[in-house]
Amino acid sequence: MIEQLLEYDTDLFLFLNNLGSPTWDTLWLIITNQWIFGPVLGVLLLFLFYKKFGLKAVLLLMVTAALMITFTDQITNVFKRGFARPRPCGEEDIVNQIRFIAVRCGKYGFFSGHSSNTMAVAIFGGLLLKEYYKKLIYILILVSFIVAYSRIYIGVHYPLDILCGLTFGALSGYMFYRLSLLLLKRFITS
Numbered sequence: 532m533i534e535q536l537l538e539y540d541t542d543l544f545l546f547l548n549n550l551g552s553p554t555w556d557t558l559w560l561i562i563t564n565q566w567i568f569g570p571v572l573g574v575l576l577l578f579l580f581y582k583k584f585g586l587k588a589v590l591l592l593m594v595t596a597a598l599m600i601t602f603t604d605q606i607t608n609v610f611k612r613g614f615a616r617p618r619p620c621g622e623e624d625i626v627n628q629i630r631f632i633a634v635r636c637g638k639y640g641f642f643s644g645h646s647s648n649t650m651a652v653a654i655f656g657g658l659l660l661k662e663y664y665k666k667l668i669y670i671l672i673l674v675s676f677i678v679a680y681s682r683i684y685i686g687v688h689y690p691l692d693i694l695c696g697l698t699f700g701a702l703s704g705y706m707f708y709r710l711s712l713l714l715l716k717r718f719i720t721s
Contacts, residue, residue, distance in 0.1 A: 540691045544619055547683045547690065548629050556632050563633075563681035565645065572649075572674065576656040583663050588719045592711060596655060599707035603651045603700060607644040610695075616641035620686045631686035643688045646696025647703065649675040654704025659711065675700070 551559070561567055573596075581589045618640035620631045653675040657668025679697055682688035688696075 536691070540689045541619070541625060544683060544689045545625065545628055547680075548619070548686055551630050551632070551684050559681045559684045560632065560634075562678060563645065563685055565648075568678060569648075572652060572671075576652070576660075579656075579660055579664070579667075583660065584715075584719075588715060591714055591718060592659070595707055595711045595714060596652070599651055599655060599703060600648055602707075603647045603703045604644055606699070606703075607642060607647050607696070610642055611639040611644075614641045615639055616689075616692075618687050619689055629686045630684075633685040633687050637687060640688050640692045641695065642699060643679065643682050643692045643696035645682055646675070646679040646688075646693050647700035649678045650697045650700025651704035651707070652700075654701050655708050655711070658705070658708040 576596075577589060577593065580592050584592070616639055618637055619625060619629055620633065620636040621638065650672070653668065653671035657671045660667050675697065679693045682693060683690060
């Protein structure tokens with residue numbers, strides 16, 4: 532059963548990865564670059580947090596968000612080392628069939644850190660701001676899906692890596708959202 536699932540995963544990866552074209556490669560490399568996309572999203576959320584909650588709350592939310600990113604990132608690494616599933620760009624059986632446009636391949640891919648981190652931020656920020664910006668969470672989730680797809684496009688993650696990363700990120704984002712509500716209630720609004 533697991534072998535069949537992994538085979539379907541590989542087939543879907545090859546299909547999605549080969550939809551790309553050189554015309555769009557630069558755009559997808561920008562989307563997947565955590566040093567471009569992450570700070571833009573972070574600054575936007577910090578501005579919205581400041582606008583709605585004030586400076587003291589923003590400082591508390593920044594610490595909570597930093598802990599959340601650290602948590603999702605480190606748990607992702609634990610899973611990658613624990614499962615030791617090679618990335619598609621490192622699989623000799625399919626490496627000649629993929630469009631690999633990433634800067635580097637990396638060793639293990641299960642599950643995607645980009646997917647878990649962006650989804651955690653989407654859920655965390657979207658839920659905190661839902662009272663003020665009702666559609667923001669949907670925009671943030673869409674951005675997270677686009678970043679997640681970029682990992683398939685550039686050739687470094689299978690769809691199951693992405694799906695599990697998104698799921699873990701959503702759970703983490705919700706958990707840290709709940710934690711932030713407790714902290715805000717205890718230290719800011721009391």
